[in-house]
Amino acid sequence: MMHVAFDGGRSLLIGGRWEAASDTMAVISPWSGEALGDVACADAGHVDRAVASAVAGAEAMRALSTGARARILHNAATVLASDADRFAAAITAETGKPIRSAAREVARAVNTLRLSAEEATRLAGETIAFDSVPGGEARSGYYIHEPLGVIAAITPFNDPLNLICHKLGPALGAGNAVVLKPAEQAPLVAVMLARLLLAAGLPDGALQLLTGRGRDFGDALTGHPDVAMVSFTGGASVGQAIARAAGIKRLAMELGGNGPVIIMDDADIARAADACVAGAFGAAGQNCIGVQRIYVHAAVHDAFRDALVARVKDLRVGDPTDPATDIGPMISVDQAERIVAWTAEAVAEGATLLTGGERAGTLVRPTLLANVADDARVACHEAFGPVASLFRFTDLDAAIDAANRADYAIHAAIFTESIRHARHAALRLRVAGVMINDSTDYRLDAMPFGGAGRGNMGREGVRFAMREMSQTKVICFHDASSRHDQNS
Secondary structure, eight states: OOOOOOOOOOOEEEEEEOOOSOOEEEEEOTTTTTEEEEEEOHHHHHHHHHHHHHHHHHHHHHHHHHHHHHHHHHHHHHHHHTTTTHHHHHHHHHHHHHHHHHHHHHHHHHHHHHHHHHHHHTTOOOEEEEGGGGOOTTTEEEEEEEEEEEEEEEESSTTTHHHHHHHHHHHHHOOOOEEOOOOOOOHHHEEEEHHHHTTTTOOOTTTOOOOOOOOHHHHHTTOOOOEEEEEEEOOOOHHHHHHHHOSSSSEEEEEEOOOEEEEETTSOOHHHHHHHHHHHHHGGGOOTTTTEEEETTTTHHHHHHHHHHHHHHHOBBBBTSSTOBOOOOSSSSHHHHHHHHHHHHHHHHOOOOEEEEOOOEEEEEEEEEEEEOTHHHHHSSOSSSSEEEEEEEHHHHHHHHTTTOOOOEEEEEOOSHHHHHHHHHHHSSOEEEEEETTTTTOOOTTSOOOETTOOOOOOOOOHHHHHHHHEEEEEEOTTTTTTTOOOO
8 A cells, every 4th residue: 555755744835835734634545444644734824825825926827938838737747657657556545546547547647738738839819800890990909818817726536636637737838826725535646746746847836735624724715815716626515615705706617417328229238338337337436427327228228237237247346456456445434335325215215226235344336226216316416426327218308308307417428320319319418518329437638528507617628728717818909090090
């Protein structure tokens, strides 16, 4: 098991210096229960100092050329790629993500940083045709993108490296400074990444890192008047609290999903079953775009169900450091108990348990349910655990209507060989992305990404996040000597 020492809990990065705090907390392995290391717990006083340093850091970042920002991010990507094994081991240690999945996350994070470097040099404006209306003939000009200033970035535990890169890369590439608050359960990788970025040439003050408990300083950070934008990925209840505390400032939020998949009667059953297993149970189901509800055409329902159950029973559950492991632990015993309770509740209400449902500590056997009531929590809320439910349908529009019932949505999927059915579903599904013959959990780091439905706002995906984290400025020249000047 990996252990990380931070020199007495010096995990707060403020003004380019690592600091301790009067209070610390241990980071616990969800697999072994061992303490991996201590981190400092920030408070409101640390927030004031961090934001003040970030204000100065934002000026330093604004002064850098786009080429200089790109070089820093490319340097960071190169070092991260060369240190991939250590970062993957840290991800596995603090989240329980199987080592194969952790290695894929590191590779994605390298790509995210490189995309950010490339987009930093593409964040350009356009000329404006001021002479397109009468009175504008004597005017010419253009617009540019400028950084907002200080970005507060708040990240979850399930992708503790790549989701941080999805906030830091675009923010820094656009010329902002960032105050980063990583997940309480998984702050160690954030500290490692911050050290790497400083070594890559990031100016002092451009990145502040505050570890600890969100309840102690979250409102002070999100509500700080010098924070120009809050970028948050996490649960809806925390998102609501952030919105209340933030006041009038730019917000970008991804508040979770409840991924529906539609299996048509002409689908490739084996391909669909493989994709649904990977999408539902990867990262122990702790994935905002994971497969949760599977709507199967009656003509193929039983064949698909049998294929899915067989694949789920073959999954290897256990030690996340073992390369043969498919499913590791959930992040905590509380979360594992919640999933088992939701499953038992659905069964008590009439659902059929097809496989799984057992718990040993933080390990939950991958679980499949059928005949689940529409209002069961395991169906109508984001499960964020290794459980999926099967539903039978005969009419595509009825399946789409059922898929659209969730309040929060990110991706949906449909498996079919019919272009007509695929296009129809793609246009009617009320989600931010529709995957055709693929799992809901497919994500390219360059594509726009975010939520649909109540409460979600803004878009990630490097290019799109960079525009969220900047603002336009118009520059207009008035040639007073022009014969077209009409003083208007």
